[in-house]
Amino acid sequence: MNEQRNPWFETTVQQLNDPQNQRVWSVIVSLFGDLAQQKGAQVSGGALTRIITPMGIKPEAIRVALHRLRKDGWIESARSGRASVHYLTEYGRSQSAAVSPRIYERRAATPGNWHLLIAQDGAGQATLDEVLLLSNYVAVNRTTALGHGPVPRSLDDLMAAEVSRIAVPGWLKARLFPEPLRDACAALQHDLARIPPPPAGLTPAQTGTLRTLIVHRWRRVVLRHPDLPPSFHPADWAGETCRDLVFQLLDQLPLPELSALDTPPE
Known part of the structure; x- marks a missing residue:
């Protein structure tokens, strides 16, 4: 399948993309946290390009973002033959592991005491x-x-x-879940709800693109508020509905094997 000519994929990427708030280094953090968080997991430069450029991000911006992440101690890069590979540092893995339970928890914690x-x-x-x-x-x-x-x-x-x-x-609910956060959550819910089931035949890189976009959007919502019971939620908070939609779609887009990301599409 030609990765550049799949109407469902292209439409879904457009729906999930958020170019107004696109920090490339943050997208890469979301990508590694989802696809390559384990020790020893590596993503080639070619795979990164195939996953990220459909979002409208240029290869030059990817290189700049990788340079920043290396400087900040998140990413290491090395040569593998004629290609480059990238992987999380110990610091990067620990930071990703610290937030993964909140990102991937299918039911929000409901503390009682x-x-x-x-x-x-x-x-x-x-x-x-x-x-x-x-x-x-x-x-x-x-x-x-x-x-x-x-x-x-x-x-x-x-x-x-x-x-x-x-x-x-009400004033405390509004403070804990401010309007920009509620709006971002509602927008993600709206975008996810419009996506039909994925078709068969998506390439591993296309799956990686979609998973990265979903996790990145969800991460930017769920990590900006504490886990609190429903009694703390404003009436218009869509967080738990949004959570259900996130995992419905992720379940239909299983994690690709990293080695498969380097296989050119037919």
Whole structure:
């Protein structure tokens, strides 16, 4: 199949593509996190080009992005005969592994035990800021954080209180799920819902293109908000519907073998 002349593939790429927010280095991170996260997994330069250029990204932009990722310690590159191969560094693998559970979780976590941490205005703020770097905390306001799990025992400069019941006002829902995030999620839901089932005969590179686009769009939604029960969601939050659509499509686009990505299309 000619990779450049598949109407379903071309239409689907156009629907999933987001050229207004296209950071090529971030697309490559999504690609490696999905297709080649395991230790020893390598993607050739030719395979990268075949996967990414259908998104409207030029080979020159791919080279610049790879240079940035090497400089930032995410990617290593080497020669394999006359070709180049690229792979995640130990740092890159650890960063990808840290977020993979949230990206690929088919059901959002629903934490049940909660606590509040409150800092005196001015005092204890640095401690609270450090706590908010943890994935199980969200900011309520400048001096208050809500977390799930047991109450920490070593934060003497913060007030800590276990919470048995939570009423979530509209202003907090809007803060946790701001309008740009809700809009991005709704747009992804709309785009995914319009995609008919994939036809037979997609090449491995075409499958890689589609999986990269889906994961990249979903990653940019799911990593921008905490995992919270439905009682925290605004009425127009489409996150869980979007999650279902993401995995329905990914299940129909199984991971290609990396070696198959280097096989030219017939």
